[in-house]
Each structure stands twice: as C-alpha cells, then as structure tokens.
Amino acid sequence: MIKVKVDKVKSNPKNPRLIKDEKFKKLVKSIKEFPEMETVRPIVVNKDMVILGGNMRYKAMIECGYKEVNVEVVDWSEQKQNEFIIKDNVGFGEWEWEMVANEWDVEELDNWGLDLPIFTKDSNEFGTEFNLPDGDKAPFQQITFTLADEQAIQIKNAIEEIKRTDEYKYVETMGNENSNGNALYLIIMQWAEQKK
Numbered sequence: 181m182i183k184v185k186v187d188k189v190k191s192n193p194k195n196p197r198l199i200k201d202e203k204f205k206k207l208v209k210s211i212k213e214f215p216e217m218e219t220v221r222p223i224v225v226n227k228d229m230v231i232l233g234g235n236m237r238y239k240a241m242i243e244c245g246y247k248e249v250n251v252e253v254v255d256w257s258e259q260k261q262n263e264f265i266i267k268d269n270v271g272f273g274e275w276e277w278e279m280v281a282n283e284w285d286v287e288e289l290d291n292w293g294l295d296l297p298i299f300t301k302d303s304n305e306f307g308t309e310f311n312l313p314d315g316d317k318a319p320f321q322q323i324t325f326t327l328a329d330e331q332a333i334q335i336k337n338a339i340e341e342i343k344r345t346d347e348y349k350y351v352e353t354m355g356n357e358n359s360n361g362n363a364l365y366l367i368i369m370q371w372a373e374q375k376k
Contacts, residue, residue: 206293222250
C-alpha cells in the first residue's frame with residue numbers, strides 16, 4: 181500500500197456502480213467521522229492508477245478535502261481487472277436483520293450509513309392483489325404476511341425445526357433456492373397430507 185496525491189488517481193469510466201445524493205452524503209459523513217478506515221481500506225488501482233475498487237470512497241474523500249489517498253496497486257490482466265470490478269461490488273451476504281435489531285442501536289446504525297428497512301405503509305394499503313413483473317422472477321412469487329409477534333415466533337420455530345428433518349433434505353424445491361420458502365412448502369404439504 182502506498183500514499184499518493186489524489187490527482188494521480190483516475191476514476192474508472194467502466195465503473196458499473198453509482199451512488200445517489202443521499203447515500204453519497206452518508207458516505208462523506210462516514211469518512212469524516214471515521215477517517216481511520218481510509219488507512220485499512222485502500223483504493224485498489226491498476227498500474228495506470230485507474231480505480232478498480234473504491235470509486236465512491238475516492239469521490240467522497242475528495243469531497244472531504246483529502247489531498248492524498250492510500251492505494252493498493254495491482255498488476256493484473258484486463259480480464260482479471262474486469263472480474264475484480266464486479267466481484268468487489270457483489271453483495272454475497274445478506275443482513276441478519278433480527279440480530280442487527282437486537283445487537284445494535286438503530287440511531288447508530290443510521291448514523292453509520294446502514295439503510296434500515298422501514299415500512300411506512302399500513303399492510304391494508306397494499307390490498308390483496310399483486311403481481312410480480314414478467315421476467316427473471318418467473319416462476320417464483322414472493323408473498324408477505326402480517327403476523328402477531330407470537331405467530332411469527334411459532335412460524336419461525338416451525339421452519340427451523342423442519343429444516344433439521346430428513347424430509348427437508350429431500351423436499352422438492354422446483355428450482356427455488358430460498359430455504360425458508362422450501363421449508364414452509366414442506367410444512368404445508370405435510371399438513372395437506374394429514375387433511376386427506
């Protein structure tokens with residue numbers, strides 16, 4: 181890792197990511213409040229000093245008045261550079277919202293720039309009819325339910341319990357990769373069998 185003047189670094193014209201005004205303001209605020217992050221998360225550049233990873237941080241650092249930035253220079257083929265640009269921006273993980281809600285302060289999370297899910301509509305405002313757009317989602321559907329706390333706990337427990345069974349290992353997924361959806365399907369199929 182080396183420190184270079186900001187004008188030596190070039191934004192990547194092939195950067196597939198963008199940042200909206202509100203999120204950019206949050207990023208600038210985050211950098212101002214926690215400048216130590218810059219020393220442990222360098223901007224990744226190729227040997228021509230074109231950014232491969234950290235385009236948004238670079239812009240935010242300039243906005244914060246930085247004159248120099250830490251960079252990690254890599255000497256990779258064009259194919260490897262392109263692969264890195266995408267892989268560096270893919271969000272493989274998902275937030276465990278229940279843990280986040282129980283372990284961290286909501287105000288701190290907001291101050292740190294985490295976009296929390298906020299539901300501003302009453303569930304009755306959505307009505308009962310909805311359609312998913314044609315395209316990549318077919319043949320899958322996402323269904324949302326409103327539950328009392330105790331109902332949600334019972335359903336979560338049932339889903340977790342059925343995931344530990346041998347039947348779950350062999351459930352027909354029909355291409356669905358959502359484990360909770362497959363577990364719920366198995367519960368419903370078992371209930372339907374009992375009703376026969």
